[in-house]
Amino acid sequence: xxxxxxxxxxxxxxxxxxxxxxxxxxxxxxxxxxxxxxxxxxxxxxxxxxxxxxxxxxxxxxxxxxxxxxxxxxxxxxxxxxxxxxxxxxxxxxxxxxxxxxxxxxxxxxxxxxxxxxxxxxxxxxxxxxxxxxxxxxxxxxxxxxxxxxxxxxxxxxxxxxxxxxxxxxxxxxxxxxxxxxxxxxx
Numbered sequence: 001x002x003x004x005x006x007x008x009x010x011x012x013x014x015x016x017x018x019x020x021x022x023x024x025x026x027x028x029x030x031x032x033x034x035x036x037x038x039x040x041x042x043x044x045x046x047x048x049x050x051x052x053x054x055x056x057x058x059x060x061x062x063x064x065x066x067x068x069x070x071x072x073x074x075x076x077x078x079x080x081x082x083x084x085x086x087x088x089x090x091x092x093x094x095x096x097x098x099x100x101x102x103x104x105x106x107x108x109x110x111x112x113x114x115x116x117x118x119x120x121x122x123x124x125x126x127x128x129x130x131x132x133x134x135x136x137x138x139x140x141x142x143x144x145x146x147x148x149x150x151x152x153x154x155x156x157x158x159x160x161x162x163x164x165x166x167x168x169x170x171x172x173x174x175x176x177x178x179x180x181x182x183x184x185x186x187x
Contacts, residue, residue: 001045001053001089003096008033008040008057015044018052026079034059034076043100045093054080054093058101063111063178066170070161073101074112075122094125102160109160109167111135111176113146113153127156132173145175 006012011019019042020032034040038059045054056078063072075097080090101107113135114122123129133155138144146153159167 001047001092003043003045003093005041005043005058005100008042009036011042014050015042015046015052019044019055022052022055022079022081023077025082026077040076043093043097045089045096052081053084054078054089056093056097058097060107061178063176065174065176068170070108070167071106072109072111073104073107074110076112091121091125094122098126098158102158104160107160109171110158111155111171112157113155116152116154119154119156122156127158128168130155130157130168130172133157133171134175135178136175137178 006015023030023032034057038061041058041060043056043058044052046052057076059074059076061072061074062069064070075094078090078094080093098110101110110127111130119129134145134147135153135155136143136145144151146155157168157171161167
């Protein structure tokens with residue numbers, strides 16, 4: 001199995017079809033793809049034949065917190081082929097995503113939400129919880145916060161700045177608006 005990455009718009013047709021099928025099976029009825037304004041990048045774990053075992057999207061956005069603009073990236077649409085779950089493939093892909101983001105000088109932090117029971121999965125790949133932090137996405141007219149009733153999410157992050165402890169403290173226990181513009185479904 002090998003990890004490869006593509007700008008979402010440049011994802012080859014056969015791989016794009018596999019990704020779309022995995023996402024449709026995982027989230028029936030959801031809109032495919034991601035907001036192009038977030039510069040989506042697909043990260044795939046595939047075998048030598050090109051069969052996709054796991055996929056995720058990296059999304060990029062600048063956000064302002066504590067008087068500073070951070071270049072943030074988030075993970076979205078993390079899914080492993082059902083028959084391959086429990087083999088560590090999703091964890092391998094998430095760890096590869098974190099390593100890619102950590103090596104990117106244009107990224108200050110990775111910040112995203114997940115279902116609370118999945119937080120340990122992301123922690124095992126090097127992300128850490130941000131207690132009390134709420135991400136507010138959606139749109140200005142229809143905001144969607146990670147602490148809304150029935151939408152109870154954990155917020156996790158990894159900081160790649162010169163002073164990660166200071167920056168983690170700036171993000172801990174606050175509401176982080178992800179405006180302007182539209183925000184993707186998972187952050």
